[in-house]
Amino acid sequence: SSGPPLIYSGCGSHYNNNSSSSSGSTTNSGGGGGSCGGGGANSVSSPNTIMCPSGNICPSGKFLKSNMGCRSSNRTDTLGSGTVNYGHGSIMRGGGKLETNVSGNIQFAGESAMVKRAMSSSDSEEMKKAGNELYRRGNFAEALSLYDRAVVISPENASYRSNRAAALTMLGKLGEAVRACEEAVKLDPGYGRAHQRLASLYLRLGQVENARRQLCFHGQQPDAAEMQKLHSLEKHLNRCADARKIGDWKCALRECDAAMVAGAESSPPIIACKAEALSEAPST
Structure with a gap:
């Protein structure tokens, strides 16, 4: 024949490229049914031996050499700048070492250095800037810790307390956020941002007045969107109170839901009224 077949269904024999005939091999016909000949010493010792796996077809019609069957190497891949060793399923920016902070959040080394530098500094403005950056990235607990330190260093600064209220709000600590905002407007009565933030907190708690x-507050134009939310919430709260007085629990439940949609989703009285309406309303 002119060359090895594209399909080999034998049992692991070897083919010698330097041999054009099978004269150097021995044939064993008595080795049991299905046994294969051609396994002589010449072909076994040949340096150009090609593996012929049973039943395999290579797309190119070529056979894999024995030293190409398995290739493994530990490489260092690079994405962007710097080098990082990547594990299975991991995608990381080159040159960006990841660290885990105390709350379990993953942060880049540059961010960690910024926080450490701010925490070891006595400059309250640097702490506020680092806290603002953490807040923008969604690390509210870490931002709060920096705002707290800034307040300790500069207790008369209203903006630090207002920023602290923002972080507390994002952490769901609305009562503490209200107190922080109240402290901010007490320190600076003309601080419009703190007044607006405090108004939003009161709306979420259902405290319309x-x-x-x-x-x-004096000297400031009310925010139109917040005023519209206030009027809508006030309407639903009044309807809810009226329905509760006459025992119309279905209406009370409907108005409680509407009040929550209008912004009072964290109001303890609304939550209590809804629970009461659910227990008193007749089942349908």
């Missing part, structure tokens, strides 16, 4: 006072 307190929110109105913050939105309409």
